[in-house]
Amino acid sequence: MINENDPSTLTTSGRLLNYNEAIKAGLQTGLKFTQLMDQLIKTSDPDKLVAAATQLADFQLDSDFVTFPHQYTNADYYLLFMSRMLELHDQGNQVILQSHDHHEELTQELTPLGDRGTFNFRVETSENGGVFYRERATGQSLFYLNLERKMFRFNSHALTQLFIIDLHDTVPAETVKTSVQILVDFARYLKEDYGYSVDFNILDAANRQNYQVHSADLPAGVVDRLFVSAAKNDYMLTNGANGNGARIALDKDVVVDIFNNQLEGQPEWVLTVHDNEQKISWFDVLLKYPFIRDWYLENLMDLEIVSDPLIFG
Template sequence: MSNESLNPSSLTTNGRLVAYSESLKAGIQHGIEFTKLFDQLTDTKDAGELLAASTALFDFQMDTDYVVYPHKYDANDYYLIFMSRLLELHNNKDAVLHSREDNLKADTLFQTFPNIDDSEEFHFEQRENQDGAFYVEQNSHQVIFSLNLKEKAMYFNSDTITKLFITEWSGKSDNEAVTNAVDLFIQFGKYLVADFGFSVDFNMLDASNSKKYVLANSELSEQIMDKLFVATADNNLMLQNMDTVQGAFLDLGNQIIFSLYKEINADGSGHWVITVQDPEEKYSLFEIFNQFAFLKKWFLDNLDELQIGSKMS
């Protein structure tokens, strides 16, 4: 089409008809490009192709000035399909993807987990002025983790780990069901690292011995250690003071060591941290609370002071 035809006011009647036809064809072709990416997202067996399609679809604008598609998925849904497909590629099928009919757009997508309360549904949401998407429990909108496919980054939210996994779910479901659901989130993060080189902060779900769970509060009251001492003594364990730093540690058996101490920065400022160490690096802080009820109770009873720091509001 000539440059003159780009200005509608300069077109003849026939030129306008031709321009209209060309615009329709372009809009339809744009839709075909979408279907190619969507087919790749839903059918590919290659992890790299899966990530490429998901990333492209998240930013894909289907509608053009001349062709509008009334039924389409939200950008967030492509993240959810990506998550389900990546788990599927690794033969992990514990998360179930559901579709609910929606007359206003393409069907609404969400996930559930076996043996977790049926009212618990999960999907991705976008947040204003924040990149990527946030995996949330739909009723409470609590963020479990943030995910950015373009930046290859994932971050677990300590607030939700505490409120949803440690508190609410433990009252609704058996420990094994909760552990299995949390393990699935952990495995998803590990797949992102192994398959694509993502940067993943597992937060309270990190079982590596080098992990330091930094408390949101820089100072703790003296009563915190006193309460921990009483809790451990009531369970026939002995809380022991550390020699070189302000803090204490607890031998939970099987070479599992739980520690709470103040770490001093180079500038003289300090912050309190919890660490968990075990020979096989199987125990995250979440797992410690899951296995040792008295520590979980001590943590929740003093949550105002002991909340683990989070990058999310």
């Protein structure tokens, strides 16, 4: 009795037919891949762009019978998606996408930063899925992106380490600000156009943003050291509302507060930045004011802004 699911029962003709069908199925998969690549590379429709990127993010090109020796990785399609998304918002010139000569791999540079930073995506292998956008030389993962879950999370630790510490002595603050704004804009497009859940974290310029610091119960000496540093730099630190924490008024009506956001129960110390136009984030403050940067870095174990613990924990 011939059973098509049991190769041992098939005739020679039957085996050849099955082999041929498997080849055709593998080639059809390859054709589907090329159609998605065409869509990702050429489309001017943002919805089709997202659809192509989402499918390519976990596309399996090879089969048991057909393999394609020259392939980009799934992470590379995220990089192409990011570049195309910026292009569709008239910011294509803000990034440089590079394809390497001897093997299939994409990397990206932020145009203002040039070759002082090279970036790619790394696929997250845990059950979270998604990818991390990282600077290759340092390994710092600046943000997390998950197309399937429509989730985007910035990582304050990596942003601080790369831009506030590592590049501080070699890259002007304005160049850093312009470079980081490209990443903010990319996240904003995903949020505004597609309803992504985005945590801008240390880059959030909204006045309502509370930047939660690492130490829930902040040691008193941390705020005291800011009093001393502010006075040395001709800024006045005053007591916060109801004597809780402290406030410092900076230039152009920018006000920074540090206070315990939970007066009852478990403490939760936070930083806030207020300005009339809601354009200044805590990251911007660190870039502009060396004495605040020094205070923050000297007390980083206590003051580091908390990122999503489910992603960066």
